[in-house]
Amino acid sequence: MISLIKQNAGKTALIVLLFLWIGSLLAQPAPIELVKEFGLFSVLGVIGAIFANATGAGGGVVFVPFFNYLSFSAQSVVATSFAIQCCGMTAGALTWAAYYKHQHKYDQYWKALPSVLMLTVPSSICGIGFAQYSSQSTRLLEHLWGGANNLHIAFGSFSILLAIAIFASIPLMKRTHFKKDLHTKDLLLLPFIGFLGGIITAWLSVGVGELVAVYLIIRGFNVTLSIASAVILSAFTVWSALPYHAFISESVVWQVVLFAGAGAIVGGTIAKFVVLAFSVQRLKLFFGIWVLILGVTSLPIL
Incomplete structure (x- = not known):
């Protein structure tokens, strides 16, 4: 019996999640009205999770x-996004981890994967903690972008820089030979990138x-390894960020999470197959264009 459960662990987990989701929905005061008002967010969750887990970028x-x-x-924008990503990035991380195993x-x-995670996960969580609980982080945010109310400017600026980096990395994806081991500079730079990225x-x-x-792509590591590392790292990061928004800021819009989170689990589960079925270069090109458009339209220049 136990061996049978282990063999079908993935299906069992999905069934348990389905019953938990149905129970959560039925526990709401007006479930039918909730479905009418927020049901379409499930589509957003699927799309966001596919992008996130197929490219290594967060949802x-x-x-x-x-x-x-x-x-x-x-x-609420950041808090709700974190809560949805906890669903989608976890599904994607488990899928990529099983694929690696x-x-x-x-x-x-692929042997660098455990080392990359050991170097980036703790530092990323430290970056999250610094940003959420340190007064210095608040002052830094106000100095750079004028505070949280200018989120759209910060998001737009970061998205444009990210798009440029994605475009620059596309030619490197045509490599047929990849690096196998981390070098000394990677041991120094990865924790730094993890901490800065966490903030x-x-x-x-x-x-x-x-x-x-x-x-990792620029350094010459396998592209699929780079995506898998990013997805698993992001899953740990968003889970470390959620308690602050759930219990301190209390800014999560849980009705949206109920539906978008369910869609994100579906998207996170199938994203790996998208990566393996299509050209990684085309995925990155399409995603880079999408990110660039979002970045430009987020800025007050339009």
């Missing part, structure tokens, strides 16, 4: 501009996964 790249368009408060555990081009992620709900993925 906030999709969620943040959409919630800004709906006139969510600055805190079953397909690439003994692959020399940016705390402010914008995107950042650390994108920075690490682009860095």
Whole structure:
């Protein structure tokens, strides 16, 4: 019986999640009205999670501009995006981890994955903690962008820089030979990128996964490894960020999360197959154009 459960662990987890979701929905005061008002957010969750887990970029790249368009408060934009990503990035991380375990555990081009995570996950979580609980972080945010109310400017600026980095990394994806081991400078730079990315992620709900993925690609590591590392790192990061928004700022719009989170689980589960079925270069090109458009339209120049 136990062995049967282990063999079907993925299906069992999905069934349990489905029943939990149905129970959560039925526990609401007016579930039918809730479905009518927020049901379409599930589509947003699917799209955001596919982008996030197929490219290594956080789902906030999709969620943040959409919630800004709906006139969510600055805190609610970031908080709700984090909560949805906890669903989608976790599903994606588990999918990529299983893919690594079953397909690439003994692959020399993938052996850097555990080391990358050991160097970036703790530093990213530290960056999240600094940004959320340190008064110095608030002063830094106000100095750079004039405070949280200028979230759209910060998001737009970061998105444009991210798009440029994505475009610059596309030619590097044509490599057929990749680096296998981390060098001394990687041991120094990855924790720094993780910490800086954690701070940016705390402010914008995107950042650390994108920075690490682009860095690994530029350094010459396998592209799919880079994406998998970014997704797993992002999953740890968003979970470390959620308690602050759930219990201190209390800014999460849970009705949106109920539906968008369910869609994100679906998107996070199938994203790996998108990466493996299509050209990574085309995915990155399309995603880079999308991010650039979102970045430009987020700035007050239009």
